[in-house]
Every structure is written in structure tokens, then in C-alpha cells.
Amino acid sequence: MSSVDVREAIEALQRAEVVALPTETVYGLAGRIDSESVLHRIFAVKQRPFFDPLIVHISELSAAHPLCSSWPSLYERLAQEFWPGPLTLIAPKSSLISPLITSGLETVAVRCPAHPLMLQVLREVGIPLAAPSANRFGRTSPTTAAHVEAEFSGQVPVLDGGSCAIGLESTVLQAAEQGGEWWIQVLRPGGLSRPALRAFLDREGIRYRLTREDSAASPGHLKAHYQPVSPVILLRDQIWSDEVKANVECNLGRTLKSAREVSLPSAPQEAARRLYELFRVLSTDADQALWIRRKPEQEGEDWEALWDRVERAAALKL
Numbered sequence: 427m428s429s430v431d432v433r434e435a436i437e438a439l440q441r442a443e444v445v446a447l448p449t450e451t452v453y454g455l456a457g458r459i460d461s462e463s464v465l466h467r468i469f470a471v472k473q474r475p476f477f478d479p480l481i482v483h484i485s486e487l488s489a490a491h492p493l494c495s496s497w498p499s500l501y502e503r504l505a506q507e508f509w510p511g512p513l514t515l516i517a518p519k520s521s522l523i524s525p526l527i528t529s530g531l532e533t534v535a536v537r538c539p540a541h542p543l544m545l546q547v548l549r550e551v552g553i554p555l556a557a558p559s560a561n562r563f564g565r566t567s568p569t570t571a572a573h574v575e576a577e578f579s580g581q582v583p584v585l586d587g588g589s590c591a592i593g594l595e596s597t598v599l600q601a602a603e604q605g606g607e608w609w610i611q612v613l614r615p616g617g618l619s620r621p622a623l624r625a626f627l628d629r630e631g632i633r634y635r636l637t638r639e640d641s642a643a644s645p646g647h648l649k650a651h652y653q654p655v656s657p658v659i660l661l662r663d664q665i666w667s668d669e670v671k672a673n674v675e676c677n678l679g680r681t682l683k684s685a686r687e688v689s690l691p692s693a694p695q696e697a698a699r700r701l702y703e704l705f706r707v708l709s710t711d712a713d714q715a716l717w718i719r720r721k722p723e724q725e726g727e728d729w730e731a732l733w734d735r736v737e738r739a740a741a742l743k744l
């Protein structure tokens with residue numbers, strides 16, 4: 427059995443071992459940032475390529491400062507408002523950050539997660555923890571301790587913190603000041619929605635431009651990602667039918683035993699919270715398809731992060 431209690435989790439992390447920890451977004455595969463061997467082990471356990479940088483988790487805002495060689499004033503205000511919470515900020519790194527964490531980039535991703543157990547672990551270990559989502563590379567992120575156990579066949583110790591309240595990864599942002607205006611780029615939409623971000627920026631009278639940057643700026647955010655074992659078929663303009671099934675089989679190059687619908691709750695936060703769990707529960711094997719329909723009433727910025735994940739999870743879009 428790989429379940430550990432909070433005390434055992436803290437001690438294992440202090441010994442520079444890898445431990446899966448709960449956060450409010452998804453479970454993370456954590457290791458202390460000052461141990462090269464544990465950082466290597468995170469990549470090995472996850473089967474993650476070294477070009478994909480890790481997020482550094484901290485217990486409070488002041489812990490971000492020594493990790494970064496500069497810290498924009500906007501980040502201080504955003505962190506005061508949204509931390510602990512699902513917001514990751516990209517800043518120039520300091521010498522405390524190993525190139526292994528950043529995949530050789532000059533910037534580091536920092537976040538203060540909002541989960542009481544995770545915060546307790548961070549405080550008591552006393553060293554920031556690097557943690558990617560606790561899934562094998564390219565697969566669906568885990569939102570319960572049982573998902574992590576299944577993902578790594580019980581090989582990784584897991585601290586059970588219940589079901590993740592948000593269920594999708596954090597929003598990753600990078601900002602720079604240009605001519606008295608902040609240019610804010612969303613590198614990965616996530617748990618903090620654009621409307622929530624805008625409401626704060628507007629209320630504070632901050633001049634800004636908010637854009638979505640879908641590029642190599644966030645090297646790990648690949649086109650194919652978050653995929654369950656059963657192929658996901660995203661239906662944008664049609665409903666499931668025999669004709670669609672034949673088309674899917676032709677595209678996938680194999681016969682499907684069955685197909686199941688991933689039916690989402692109607693509220694966007696609830697849909698986000700359930701998405702990965704539904705993928706896991708409904709996914710059985712590669713000969714069964716999961717189909718999911720993008721309905722007109724599920725459009726808009728509150729749904730942005732969810733559709734981003736579904737688009738990347740989809741083996742086929744019709």
C-alpha cells in the first residue's frame with residue numbers, strides 16, 4: 427500500500443523522496459527543489475521529457491521572492507489577491523532554481539496552492555517543492571488519491587487529501603510592463619478564469635492587455651495531452667450516430683467495441699471538477715471510444731480551461 431499520512435509524507439520529502447500530494451487543482455508528484463536526485467526521479471517516475479519544466483510550490487507569497495531574480499509589482503498584487511489558489515506565475519529565476527526544474531529556461535513557474543494538507547507539508551518541509559501533475563506523461567491528471575495509485579500501480583507514496591475542489595490545473599500567466607500597460611499572457615488557461623482575473627484588474631484600475639499565448643512559451647502544454655486510455659472523440663458540429671462511428675473507425679483504423687458519452691454537468695465549475703474523473707471512470711480500453719459534445723451553451727470564458735483540456739485529450743475532432 428502506498429498511502430502515507432501527513433507526518434510520513436513530510437519525513438519522506440525531507441529525505442529527498444518523491445511523494446504525491448493533494449492540491450486544490452490536481453494531485454502533484456512532489457520533491458524538494460534543492461535535490462537534483464529527487465528532481466531526476468520526478469521526471470523518471472512520470473516518464474516526462476526534460477523539455478517540460480516543473481512548477482515550484484510555496485507556502486506563502488514571501489517565499490516567491492528568493493526564487494526569482496525579479497518579481498514584477500503586478501505579480502505581488504495578483505498573488506496577494508489569488509494565492510493560495512490556482513494561479514501560476516512565470517518570473518525570471520534566481521540561482522536557487524536548478525535548470526532541471528526550468529528545462530534550461532531562464533524563467534521559473536511559481537504557485538502557492540490552496541489545500542490545507544499541502545500547505546502544512548510545504549510549511550513543515552521548509553523548502554519549496556517542485557511538482558508536476560501526478561500522472562504519466564500525456565495522460566489524464568489525477569483528482570483523487572486512488573487515481574494516483576492506479577496511475578503508478580501503488581509505486582509512489584500518496585497523501586490522501588480527498589477529491590480536488592477545482593479539478594483542472596492552475597492558470598499559468600506571464601506578464602511584462604510595456605509603456606505603462608501590463609501585457610498579460612495566459613500560457614495555460616486553468617482554475618482561475620479570465621473573468622475573475624479581469625474583474626480584479628478592472629477593480630484595481632490596472633491598465634492591461636490580456637491575451638492567450640498558445641505557443642512554445644509554455645513548453646509542456648502540448649497539443650496531445652491529458653489523454654485517457656479510451657480515445658476521446660470531440661463532436662463539435664454533430665451528434666453520435668452510426669455514420670459518425672464508421673467515420674471514427676476509419677480514422678482510428680480499428681473497429682470499436684462500444685462508445686460512451688461523457689456527459690458534463692451544466693455549471694462550468696462543476697463540469698471542470700468532474701471532467702478528469704469522468705474520463706477515468708468511463709475509460710476502459712482502447713477499443714472503446716468516449717464521445718463528448720461541445721454544446722453552444724457551454725461556450726464562453728468560464729468554459730475556456732475545460733475545452734482546452736478536452737481539445738488536447740481528443741484523439742479525433744469532428
Ligand code: TXA
Pocket residue numbers: 449451452453454455478479480481512514516528531533534535537539557558559560594595596597598613614643644645646647
Ligand atoms: O495545478 C497545477 O498547476 C498542477 C498542481 C500539481 O500544482 N501542476 C501542474 O504541473 O499542472 P504540470 O507540470 O503538469 O504543468 C506545468 C505547466 C506546463 O505546461 C509547463 O510547460 C508550464 O507549467 N511551465 C512550467 N515552467 C514554465 C516556465 N518557466 N515557462 C513557461 N511555462 C512553464
Ligand code: MG
Pocket residue numbers: 558559567
Ligand atoms: Mg500535467
